[in-house]
Amino acid sequence: MPTSGIRPLVAGNWKMNGLRRSMDTIEALSTRANEEGVLEALDMLVCPPATLISLAVKTVDTTPIHIGAQSCHPAESGAHTGDVAPEMLRDVGASYVITGHSERRADHGETDADVNAQSVGAWRAGLCAIVCVGETREEREAGRAVDVVVGQLAGSVPDGATAENTVIAYEPVWAIGTGLTPTVEDIAQIHAAIRQSVADRFGAEGEAMRLLYGGSVKPGNAAEVLSPAHVDGALVGGASLSASDFMGIATAVKGLVDA
Numbered sequence: 001m002p003t004s005g006i007r008p009l010v011a012g013n014w015k016m017n018g019l020r021r022s023m024d025t026i027e028a029l030s031t032r033a034n035e036e037g038v039l040e041a042l043d044m045l046v047c048p049p050a051t052l053i054s055l056a057v058k059t060v061d062t063t064p065i066h067i068g069a070q071s072c073h074p075a076e077s078g079a080h081t082g083d084v085a086p087e088m089l090r091d092v093g094a095s096y097v098i099t100g101h102s103e104r105r106a107d108h109g110e111t112d113a114d115v116n117a118q119s120v121g122a123w124r125a126g127l128c129a130i131v132c133v134g135e136t137r138e139e140r141e142a143g144r145a146v147d148v149v150v151g152q153l154a155g156s157v158p159d160g161a162t163a164e165n166t167v168i169a170y171e172p173v174w175a176i177g178t179g180l181t182p183t184v185e186d187i188a189q190i191h192a193a194i195r196q197s198v199a200d201r202f203g204a205e206g207e208a209m210r211l212l213y214g215g216s217v218k219p220g221n222a223a224e225v226l227s228p229a230h231v232d233g234a235l236v237g238g239a240s241l242s243a244s245d246f247m248g249i250a251t252a253v254k255g256l257v258d259a
């Protein structure tokens, strides 16, 4: 349930999926977002692979759907083969970048300190950082979910975070791509803890920061899993690859705002 006064964000993470022909999906999203009026109620963002950012920015054209990236290097430039600087993402029209996604933490060994540095780099380039946190199944079963998430926040979110330059995404690792979701009580508990943590640290900026839930959000479960307090939208993986599924989730969030 988006917090009163906070404009929700429905963000899609395409991961390592998409070729130029996938612009069909962006075109369909633009058309439907305009027709269905969802952008009056919320922000939509698509994070395609880096190869498609420039094309996606051109494809959304005048529709105010934001385009973002899935990761960035902390530095502006330099001898870092294969990496992409935040300034490069900004240069091709990205406005957001995901930092600390659990797949980056797992596949590339990214630590809280790395995520922190990437987020600082994102801000330097004028990008909003979507900082991801979330516990593993073992951590949840050990009763440590809140502690893990609050610890990741402390390490991953840099000093100076504001409601404008930072979004937090709670994504339990065991719910990503599995079809499993936490109970609404569990989501409510974690989101309350995240709100408390960012409000304690950043004051009014933390109160106004957008907190997203991510992990197996689909059109059929969105109204339920996004219903707890302090859930200001969603970070969507698999379902963001289909324009109609992604629109279904955006429509569900609009329904929560209108309710």
Ligand code: PGA
Pocket: 013, 171, 175, 176, 177, 178, 179, 214, 215, 216, 217, 235, 236, 237, 238, 239
């Ligand atoms: P999923 O992915 O929606 O496919 O579970 C979410 C994410 O990893 O951001």
